[in-house]
Amino acid sequence: MPALSTLFQLEPKVRQALHALALLLFAGIVVAGSIPGARAEVGNYASGVVLHGLAYAFLTTLWFLGASGSPVQRALKAVLTIALMGAFDELVQSFLSYRSGDVRDWLIDFTAAIVASSLLAVVASLAPQAAAQSPRER
Numbered sequence: 001m002p003a004l005s006t007l008f009q010l011e012p013k014v015r016q017a018l019h020a021l022a023l024l025l026f027a028g029i030v031v032a033g034s035i036p037g038a039r040a041e042v043g044n045y046a047s048g049v050v051l052h053g054l055a056y057a058f059l060t061t062l063w064f065l066g067a068s069g070s071p072v073q074r075a076l077k078a079v080l081t082i083a084l085m086g087a088f089d090e091l092v093q094s095f096l097s098y099r100s101g102d103v104r105d106w107l108i109d110f111t112a113a114i115v116a117s118s119l120l121a122v123v124a125s126l127a128p129q130a131a132a133q134s135p136r137e138r
Contacts, residue, residue, distance in 0.1 A: 008065070008123075008124040008127055010065065010066075012068075014066075015065070015068065018062045018065050018066030019063065019066040021062055022059050022062035025058075025059060025062070026059060029055055029089065030088070033089065033093060033099070034092065034099070036098050048105060049108055052086075052105055052108040052112065053111075054112075056082055056085070056086060056108070056112040056113055057112040057113070057116040059082055059085065059113075060078045060079070060082050060112065060116040060120075061116055061120065063078040063081050063082065064078040064116070064120045064121075064124075071120070071121040071124035071125045074117075074121065075120065075121040078113060078117040078120075079113045079114055079117050082110070082112075083106075083110050083113060085109070086105070086109030086110060086113075089105075089106075089109070090105055090106050
């Protein structure tokens with residue numbers, strides 16, 4: 001459990017790198033989603049719910065780990081950021097003739113962010129306590 005504790009207490013440069021990675025991956029999602037026919041091809045392997053859920057839960061994890069503050073503050077920052085990212089993704093799609101912005105997709109993104117950040121906040125809240133225990137208490 002001590003190794004898990006260090007995952008939630010990263011150096012500022014590492015946290016910045018995680019946010020940069022999340023933004024880069026998000027840009028990749030937006031660009032890939034803008035390629036005509038790309039979504040239909042990927043849909044042969046996974047449904048929109050699965051794609052949106054996994055992608056935005058992963059982005060949430062990166063944002064949470066890169067954030068500072070208490071676990072609840074980090075979770076709120078991650079949820080708000082992912083909600084904005086999902087809304088921007090759907091906004092871009094609404095301008096494409098071969099795609100459409102869908103509020104249901106945004107809700108999936110938002111739900112994935114809430115679930116992922118809630119789980120991370122609980123684990124982050126428990127990790128320091130476990131790391132602080134003496135060897136006799138374990």
